[in-house]
Amino acid sequence: MKDVYIFAIESSCDETSAAIIKNGKEVISLSIATQIKVHENYGGVVPEIASRMHTESITYVIDDCIKKSNMKMEDMSAIAVTYTPGLLGSLLVGIEAAKAISLVYNKPLIAVNHIIGHIYANNLDDNKIMFPTLGLVVSGGHTEIIYMEKDYDFKIIGSTLDDAIGEAYDKIARVLDLKYPGGPNIEKIAKGGQPTYKLPIPMNNNSLDLSFSGLKSSIINLVHNEKQRGNEINKANLASSFQTVAIDELIRKLHLAFDKYEVNNLLVAGGVSANNYLREEIKKLCNKRSINLSIPKMIYCTDNAAMIGAAAYPLYLQEKFVDYDLNGISTNKKYII
Amino acid sequence: MYTLFIDTHYKNILIYLFQESNLVLKKELIDVDSTSTRTMPAIIDIINNASINIKDINKIAVCIGPGSFTGVRIGVTISKTIAYLLNIPIVTITSIDLIGLNLDKESYVAVKENNGYFLALYNKKILGDIKYLKMSEYEEFKNNNKVIENAEIDDNKLISFINSLDPINCHDVNPLYIKDIEVKK
Numbered sequence: 001m002k003d004v005y006i007f008a009i010e011s012s013c014d015e016t017s018a019a020i021i022k023n024g025k026e027v028i029s030l031s032i033a034t035q036i037k038v039h040e041n042y043g044g045v046v047p048e049i050a051s052r053m054h055t056e057s058i059t060y061v062i063d064d065c066i067k068k069s070n071m072k073m074e075d076m077s078a079i080a081v082t083y084t085p086g087l088l089g090s091l092l093v094g095i096e097a098a099k100a101i102s103l104v105y106n107k108p109l110i111a112v113n114h115i116i117g118h119i120y121a122n123n124l125d126d127n128k129i130m131f132p133t134l135g136l137v138v139s140g141g142h143t144e145i146i147y148m149e150k151d152y153d154f155k156i157i158g159s160t161l162d163d164a165i166g167e168a169y170d171k172i173a174r175v176l177d178l179k180y181p182g183g184p185n186i187e188k189i190a191k192g193g194q195p196t197y198k199l200p201i202p203m204n205n206n207s208l209d210l211s212f213s214g215l216k217s218s219i220i221n222l223v224h225n226e227k228q229r230g231n232e233i234n235k236a237n238l239a240s241s242f243q244t245v246a247i248d249e250l251i252r253k254l255h256l257a258f259d260k261y262e263v264n265n266l267l268v269a270g271g272v273s274a275n276n277y278l279r280e281e282i283k284k285l286c287n288k289r290s291i292n293l294s295i296p297k298m299i300y301c302t303d304n305a306a307m308i309g310a311a312a313y314p315l316y317l318q319e320k321f322v323d324y325d326l327n328g329i330s331t332n333k334k335y336i337i
Numbered sequence: 338m339y340t341l342f343i344d345t346h347y348k349n350i351l352i353y354l355f356q357e358s359n360l361v362l363k364k365e366l367i368d369v370d371s372t373s374t375r376t377m378p379a380i381i382d383i384i385n386n387a388s389i390n391i392k393d394i395n396k397i398a399v400c401i402g403p404g405s406f407t408g409v410r411i412g413v414t415i416s417k418t419i420a421y422l423l424n425i426p427i428v429t430i431t432s433i434d435l436i437g438l439n440l441d442k443e444s445y446v447a448v449k450e451n452n453g454y455f456l457a458l459y460n461k462k463i464l465g466d467i468k469y470l471k472m473s474e475y476e477e478f479k480n481n482n483k484v485i486e487n488a489e490i491d492d493n494k495l496i497s498f499i500n501s502l503d504p505i506n507c508h509d510v511n512p513l514y515i516k517d518i519e520v521k522k
Contacts, residue, residue, distance in 0.1 A: 048406065053411050059508050073422065083378045089407050092373050093414050099377045100418035104391050279448040324377040
């Protein structure tokens with residue numbers, strides 16, 4: 001079969017990215033312009049600033065990606081773009097640029113779900129999704145355990161009933177006066193601490209669902225009470241305590257999921273999969289149960305267009321192309337399609 | 338020499354295709370509910386109806402606002418990407434020009450936005466700065482000054498105005514926001 005080259009664009013949040021992916025796997029070229037330093041000043045992503053910066057960088061990023069590849073846009077088989085979920089104004093910059101490329105070079109256009117992109121980051125480089133597989137999707141907006149029998153077949157078997165784990169990380173970071181992005185900064189200070197604080201274990205039952213809002217509230221209350229008593233909070237210890245409880249709970253639920261489903265594969269997806277404590281604990285679980293584990297390389301864990309190109313590949317093979325009236329959709333909690 | 342002009346600064350979408358000083362085709366969509374779903378199909382309609390290929394376009398002109406932030410970004414993103422890919426010159430025009438260039442004498446020109454108006458003094462070009470006035474401020478200004486909010490576009494004047502503009506680097510084409518972002522204030 002002829003090689004398939006997909007030019008992919010991602011602009012759903014605070015990263016403008018373009019990539020060229022060969023056969024859904026090989027990263028020929030990847031460019032990412034990050035805005036983290038700017039949003040850091042505001043303690044979180046400011047949507048209008050993000051949209052403006054995407055508009056400023058989009059052609060530079062496309063140019064950089066194509067120049068690094070030693071290929072031409074003519075060589076591409078299709079153009080792929082993230083259309084959901086994300087910040088609407090930001091998504092639209094990538095979408096309109098992708099439409100323009102598709103028009104100029106007469107290439108089919110493929111619309112990709114950002115979360116599915118994170119899942120397919122597990123097909124990049126040396127990784128490969130082996131079916132059937134369980135998956136752990138952990139990001140700022142998602143915390144789900146999924147079951148996949150084949151490509152683009154997603155069955156959610158467990159999910160958070162309230163906050164996503166990344167959201168809990170960000171909120172706890174704010175309570176501890178840590179800078180944006182909260183998750184990585186909690187992990188950083190937790191390394192210097194011990195899990196000394198007693199915190200409630202969330203959803204201590206045998207369902208596969210998760211909950212993080214109770215844990216979050218108890219930390220907010222704890223910090224508040226200690227402050228009122230004039231006691232100093234040991235931030236490193238509290239961060240370590242939170243992280244231990246939250247991630248141990250994820251691991252416990254994964255064990256339950258593997259008890260219920262006779263599956264030998266696990267993939268991990270989403271921004272929180274960059275968390276080293278999570279990566280280590282998942283590795284232990286997989287060693288213990290002899291499960292094949294796939295976690296994307298660090299660079300493919302955070303937002304990037306390579307994963308969008310990987311997720312577009314099965315859609316390309318099925319000729320699932322979209323028209324030029326493609327719109328962005330900001331929220332899309334359910335990605336079962 | 339084909340020039341494609343794209344304006345998506347507010348609720349109307351305006352696409353012109355012209356050759357030197359002659360209008361080939363134009364398309365105006367009034368009060369569209371979704372700029373993102375309608376703009377690219379409108380461009381393709383124009384190209385198809387003119388029986389040309391997008392690669393026959395030699396120059397892009399785009400309205401950079403001020404207006405709706407998202408609306409302007411859609412036209413600007415499409416325009417700068419096409420100009421970059423085809424490696425053709427791109428020129429920019431403001432939403433104030435779109436009204437002002439049709440006027441014969443010096444006037445205040447105002448462009449509507451959801452919660453107010455963008456205002457500038459105009460005589461063949463923008464004189465001084467474009468200001469943003471909230472609805473109440475604008476109403477007060479209008480009580481004391483004559484302001485033009487609408488003008489039927491004279492196609493020939495628009496085309497010759499665009500033809501008089503110097504191209505800029507496609508990477509540097511960005512919306513003219515005028516209004517600052519809330520958190521920055």
